[in-house]
Amino acid sequence: MNGAHPSNARQGTTLAFLGVLAFSGSFPATVYAMQGFNPWLVAIGRAALAAAIAATCLKAAKRPLLPPKHQWPSYALISLGVVFGFPVFSGLALDLGAGTAHAAVVIALLPAATAACAVLRAGEHPRPLFWTACTAGALAITTFTLTQHQGTPTWPDLLLIGALLSAGIGYTEGGRLSRQTPGWQVISHALVLSLPLTAPITAVLALTTPMTPTPQAITGFAYVAAISMFVGFIPWYAGLAKGGIARAGQTQLTQPLLTLLWAWLLMGERFGPATLAAALAVLACVAITQRART
Numbered sequence: 093m094n095g096a097h098p099s100n101a102r103q104g105t106t107l108a109f110l111g112v113l114a115f116s117g118s119f120p121a122t123v124y125a126m127q128g129f130n131p132w133l134v135a136i137g138r139a140a141l142a143a144a145i146a147a148t149c150l151k152a153a154k155r156p157l158l159p160p161k162h163q164w165p166s167y168a169l170i171s172l173g174v175v176f177g178f179p180v181f182s183g184l185a186l187d188l189g190a191g192t193a194h195a196a197v198v199i200a201l202l203p204a205a206t207a208a209c210a211v212l213r214a215g216e217h218p219r220p221l222f223w224t225a226c227t228a229g230a231l232a233i234t235t236f237t238l239t240q241h242q243g244t245p246t247w248p249d250l251l252l253i254g255a256l257l258s259a260g261i262g263y264t265e266g267g268r269l270s271r272q273t274p275g276w277q278v279i280s281h282a283l284v285l286s287l288p289l290t291a292p293i294t295a296v297l298a299l300t301t302p303m304t305p306t307p308q309a310i311t312g313f314a315y316v317a318a319i320s321m322f323v324g325f326i327p328w329y330a331g332l333a334k335g336g337i338a339r340a341g342q343t344q345l346t347q348p349l350l351t352l353l354w355a356w357l358l359m360g361e362r363f364g365p366a367t368l369a370a371a372l373a374v375l376a377c378v379a380i381t382q383r384a385r386t
Contacts, residue, residue: 198233207341
């Protein structure tokens with residue numbers, strides 16, 4: 093898709109932002125969940141619980157639980173990216189000490205990864221201005237990351253890079269399929285297809301790892317399962333399909349500020365001026381990318 097009608101582009105951006113708003117609470121919720129559950133259980137178990145919700149919705153809507161077999165390779169990419177890759181990598185990064193605020197700013201590189209995947213997989217061709225703004229945002233985040241650790245990326249940073257690359261692949265493939273299939277069905281099919289792996293792994297982890305199911309931990313786990321893993325993808329994939337994957341995907345640049353807000357309000361986490369400056373820099377870039385039509 094080389095272009096998008098202006099009204100579709102605006103609608104796509106709005107829908108994508110609703111998805112970003114839902115995703116922005118994922119890191120604080122993950123931290124809460126890991127206070128009572130093993131990080132691997134949080135990462136895999138959220139997908140198993142979300143799959144149960146997705147299967148219920150498919151049944152209620154009288155839709156098949158599985159997609160056509162010729163689309164299974166695409167759904168495998170979605171599963172690898174957003175069902176397994178992003179939750180596992182980001183969860184381990186947070187468990188190893190990456191603060192919520194720091195992780196949120198590093199993940200702001202995600203729009204660049206999504207845009208690159210959109211060119212490779214979805215046939216989109218953004219204008220040079222788009223790439224200039226996108227590159228500026230990526231450089232801002234890279235500079236922030238390196239200055240935080242004396243020029244050397246840490247293991248949590250590398251895990252966060254793995255998370256954003258995984259999400260970029262899953263987002264692009266899901267947005268591409270959402271051009272023909274409603275976004276809620278796309279994420280539902282991906283979750284159900286992953287269930288033969290997520291269900292037994294979750295069961296084993298639940299039986300073999302210690303748990304302290306406090307109300308806070310249960311709430312965090314419920315959020316990442318129901319909202320981050322399912323509900324948020326409904327407007328997100330619809331927005332990518334309607335507004336263009338590369339263009340609408342740039343709304344992710346607002347996610348660091350939103351996550352910083354939740355980290356401050358919910359967790360009392362403090363962050364320095366460098367963190368805020370990096371987040372504001374990428375927020376300026378999103379305004380430019382949204383004016384650079386694909």
